[in-house]
């Protein structure tokens with residue numbers, strides 16, 4: 001259900017641009033207004049959600065401990081998986097955000113004959129996830145060449161490293177291949193593994209289809225359909241400098257790419273993709289584990305205003321007696 005719904009939603013998005021740009025000539029709408037609106041939604045939405053999270057009290061110190069806590073000097077501490085200093089937390093977070101360390105340590109459980117519960121290593125999700133996020137990040141960073149004139153040195157270096165194998169013209173980017181491969185893997189994993197399929201919803205399939213379609217249209221544009229790159233750069237530079245222009249002659253495939261990206265950006269704050277910001281706000285990862293060294297007092301503990309039984313009885317003594325209930329003091 002969720003799968004088909006997501007597929008048709010993405011198809012509908014493509015149809016909307018086809019009709020809007022090809023048939024109705026709404027170039028300004030799809031080239032300027034929609035991208036601006038989408039980016040604004042993204043910007044305000046992400047800030048709003050982070051502020052909402054920031055307001056949630058964290059009365060307990062709850063870091064996940066995955067190694068030896070700091071103890072006697074002769075017991076070796078695991079300073080990354082059980083950090084006792086702010087620096088340790090920074091290292092832990094960096095491993096988590098950049099290398100998905102906790103996913104690397106993921107295990108799967110299986111009931112074998114006996115019956116015996118066995119634990120095995122599962123690294124495929126980690127590898128697929130890492131490949132997907134890193135190539136996404138590199139591709140997006142490479143896109144900065146559309147928004148800068150002259151193109152920064154760093155982006156140029158990235159481009160030449162990514163096109164290292166010099167296959168074809170235009171040169172094939174390795175990240176493009178890995179990106180589509182990784183998204184496909186993440187999708188197939190959801191569909192093929194019954195347990196994962198059972199818990200998968202439209203909210204899981206939709207971002208995958210959308211992101212795949214963005215990558216796919218990008219690749220079509222670069223390698224298969226000729227688009228007017230000069231015109232596109234005029235448009236992107238216009239957007240970024242707040243003096244939008246819509247040159248004629250840019251192929252429809254660019255408008256599809258741009259509209260799908262706009263959909264992704266607008267959808268982002270409403271979706272599970274917010275884990276991008278959430279990972280930094282996770283108290284199980286971003287707190288120092290100094291539970292034994294420092295006394296942490298829950299701000300909700302005593303002294304708080306309480307209503308004792310004695311006070312309660314004083315308030316209701318007459319009514320209690322009238323109802324025939326026993327009282328402690330007459």
Ligand code: HEM
Nearest residue numbers: 139140142143173176214215218219221222232236258261
């Ligand atoms: C979610 C963000 C985006 C993703 C995942 C994405 C993905 C891709 C991919 C995989 C390609 C193939 C070539 C390459 O890797 O450079 C591509 C090309 C392209 N994308 Fe994107 N894109 C994104 C955002 C954008 C934005 C914001 C724009 C402009 C407004 C844009 C405009 C283009 C253009 C013009 C090309 C063709 C480049 C060429 O011919 O060399 N993309 N995109």
